[in-house]
Amino acid sequence: MYRKNRTGKKLRMLTAGLLILLLADVAAVPAFADQQPSPKDEVVYADLGGDGHMEQIYVVNIFEGQKSILDYGTYERVRNMTSTDKIREKGDQLLIDTDQEMLYYQGNLKKGSLPWNIALKYTLDGREISPKELAGKNGEMKLEIAISENPQAEKSFFNQYALQITAAFPTDKCENIRAQGATEANAGANKQLTWTLLPGTEKTLQVETEVKDFEMESISFNGIQLNMDVDVDSSEMTKKFGQLSAAVKAIDHGAKAMDKGAGELKSGAKKLKKGSDDLENNVKTISKQVKQAGKLGSASSEIKGAVSALDQGVEKIKSSVSYDAYKKVMAENGLNIDQLKQQNAQMLELLNQLKVQAGMLNEPQKSQYLAQISQGQKLIQGNIAAIQATETYLNSTAAGITEAQNGAAALAENYQTFDQQLQGAVNQLKELDLSQISxxxxxxxxxxxxxxxxxxxSSALAQGTASLTSKTSGISGQVEEQINDMLEGIRRTDGEVTSFVSEKNTNVRSVQFVIKNGPIELPDKEPPAESPVQKQSWWQKLLSLFGID
Structure with a gap:
C-alpha cells in the first residue's frame, strides 16, 4: 500500500512536470506578425495628490470575444485581472491567448499625461491649508477646483471629452454648503455636488461651507466622450425671429422717414427764423414766411404718425419674443418645458441613488454600471444646460425689447406734446398781429x-435703427447656427476614438477617464493587526492543483 501511494505521487509529479514543459512550449510561440490590433475599450484610472498633482496612472484594457489578443502599450508592469493566461511582452507589443469571453488586464504606465490639469486649493478661515492639516479642523472652509487644458496631452481628449466632477460633503460635518453652478443631490448622509464641463471648457469651481471635525471622501473626475443624439426643431423659434427682423425693418423705415421729416422741419424753421428777422426790416414779406409755418405743421404731423407706428411696432415685437412665448410654442408641439425640467431633476436623483447602489457591487460590474450611470447623468446635464441657455437668451432679448418699448413710448408721448405746441405756434403765426413782430x-x-x-x-434714432436692422438681418439663421453650436459639444461624435495608451492601437471603441484624489480623513489611532499570510510560490500553487504537498 505504501509503495502504491509513492508510485501515485511520482506519477502526479511527472504529470505536473510534463504540464510545465507544455506551458513553456506554448509561451515560446512567436507573435503573429500580420495580426491587427485587437478591438478593445480603455478605462484610464489616475490617483491624484492632495493638491491635484498626478501620482500614478494605469489603464484597464477590456477585450470581448477574442481568443488571440494583440495590444500595444509601454507599461512598467501588467496584470491579468480575469484569468491566469499569460501576457507576453515584446517591446511595446502585448500578446494574450485566452478562452475567456471577457478579458481585463491592467497596465501601469511608465509615463502619461491627463488631458486636464487639476489644481485643488483649500483655505480655512481665509488661510490656505493642506488637505492633511485640514482633517478634523473647524471653521469656514473654501475649496477651489481649477480645471484647465494640459498642453502636454493629446488635444483630442480635451476637445471631445466632457468632464464630470463629483464631490460628496458629509452633512454631519458640513453646514451651509454653497456651490454656484453645481447640481445638488442628497446621497445618503452626504450632500453631493456635481459639475459637468462640456468639451473644451476651462473653469474654476468653488465650494464654501462651515466645517466641524472635517473629513470627506475623494473627489471624482470622470471624463467621457459624449454620445448625445440631440435633434432640436427650431423652426417655430426661427419663425418668430423672422417676424422680429421684419418688424425691425419697418421700424427702421419709419425712423428714416421721421429723420427726413425732421430735416424738412428744421429747414423750415430756419427759413421762418430768417423771415422773422427780415420781417422787422420789411413787413411786406411776412405773408410769404407765414406759408412756411403751414409746411412745418404738415411735417410735424407726419413725424407724429411715424413715432406712433414705431411705438406700436415695438409692442408687437415684445408680445412675440419671450421665454413664456417659447414655452407656449413648445407646449403646442407636445413638449412641456417645466415638466421636462422637473423630470430631469427626478431622473438625476434616481441616477444618484443607482450610483450609490452600484458602488456596492464588485468589479468589473461596479465600473461598468458606474460608467453607464455617469453617461446617463451627462445626458440629463446636457438637457438641463440646453434649457437654461435658451431661457437666458430669450429673457435677455425680451429685456432689451422692453427697454426699446419704453424708449419708443416716451418718444411718442413727448413728441405729441411737442406737436401740440408746434401746431399752436403755427396757428398763432396764421393769426399773426404784425404789431407783435418782435x-x-x-x-x-x-x-x-x-x-x-x-x-x-432723429438722426441718432435713424442710425440706431439702421444698426439694429443690420444686426437682426438674417437673425433666424444666426439663431439656428447658435443653437447648433451650443449642441455641437454634446452631440454624437462620429470621429475615430484615439487610444490613450498608444497610437498603434487603431481599433479602440471607447476611452473613459476615472480620476480621484485622496480622501481627507484622520489616521487610524490603532491600525488593526494583520495576521501573517503564508504566500505560496507559483511552483507550489501548481503542485497543489495535483494534490501534491
Missing part, C-alpha cells in the same frame, strides 16, 4: 433751436 422773431428763434435738437435726435 415776439414772432423770438418764437422763431426758439423754434429753430428746438427743431435743430429734434433733427439731431
Amino acid at each position: 415776439k414772432l422773431t423770438q418764437g422763431a428763434e426758439a423754434l429753430s433751436d428746438g427743431t435743430g435738437k429734434l433733427k439731431s435726435g
